[in-house]
Amino acid sequence: MICEALQKDIAVMHKSSAVDLVTETDQKVEQLIISSIREKYPTHSFIGEESVAAGAPSALSDNPTWIIDPIDGTTNFVHRFPFVSVSIGFTVKKEIEFGIVYSCIEDKMYTARKGKGAFCNGVPIKVSGQEDISKSLVLTEMGFKKDAEQFQTMMANIRNILSIPVHGIRSPGSAAVNMCLVACGSADAYYHMGIHCWDMAGGAAVVREAGGVIMDISVPMPKNKPSCLNDYRPIALTSVVMKVFERLLKNIISSYIPSTTDP
Ligand code: LIP
DSSP: OHHHHHTSOOOEEESSSTTOEEEHHHHHHHHHHHHHHHHHOTTOEEEEHHHHHTTOOOOOOSSOEEEEEEEEOHHHHHHTOSOOEEEEEEEETTEEEEEEEEETTTTEEEEEETTSOEEETTEEOOOOOOOOGGGOEEEEOOOSOOOHHHHHHHHHHHHHHHTSOOSEEEOOSOHHHHHHHHHTTSSSEEEEETOOHHHHHHHHHHHHHTTOOEEOTTSOOOTTOSOSTTOOOGGGOSEEEESTTHHHHHHHOOOOOOOSSOO
16 A cells, blocks of 8 residues: 555645645554454554544553554655565563564565564564674654754754764654664664554564564663663653663763653
8 A cells, every 4th residue: 555655646734744744544544553453353442643643542551462664764765765664563561572663665574473583574683782882873863843952952862873883873753663783683773762552562562572672761770780781661751762882872962852752
């Protein structure tokens, strides 16, 4: 459906701001996914980006829940910039059981199931294992909220990370694809302020099963644990930092502005 829509004119609508874009295809893809799953699993719950935008609750319960981003990278989709994905994470008792990210234009299907590994088009993937931040490629996204405080923090973070120096910073424009790029070792870390659960639920399973680490820097490290490596709280996350050098990034990212719309 997404690939077909890319061949036609794309009508753009706006959500929270003039740069928060949505299209009819976002809505149609979400409806298609939810209705086909609901037919098979009528008791399951859903958190979908476009349903929430239309007023549906965004609340996670213990019930089996599908967390859906029908088009992650809508701005890319509108511009035909080739990182556009469908992201689905499935939780039971608030724990992610499996995740799927389909990068439509690249035709890459990332899949992961708890304890069973991560795959791209069926081939096992793993994180890079890079432990030296100065040899790293780091991903980030600029997000939609551009108030003065957030803007300043975002720019300071980029300046700080570039000054380490790292090999580079990239911003592909789809949170789910970014997570999969870390999962398959094409990038070493990804950080994001104000990410939403539907942007990351599918990718979280993929990263974790590929040997990566996800953390919320707004959650203080427990005193009895030397690191957050085992403190995996996917649904509480509103910000992610991945990979083995998360401690370094934690020191670099100077402040944190939570998103208010996530469960
Ligand atoms: C978007 C992400 C993008 C990020 C935005 C937003 P959408 O998702 O993919 O990388 O910068 O904050 O979360 O709105 O295209 O599904």
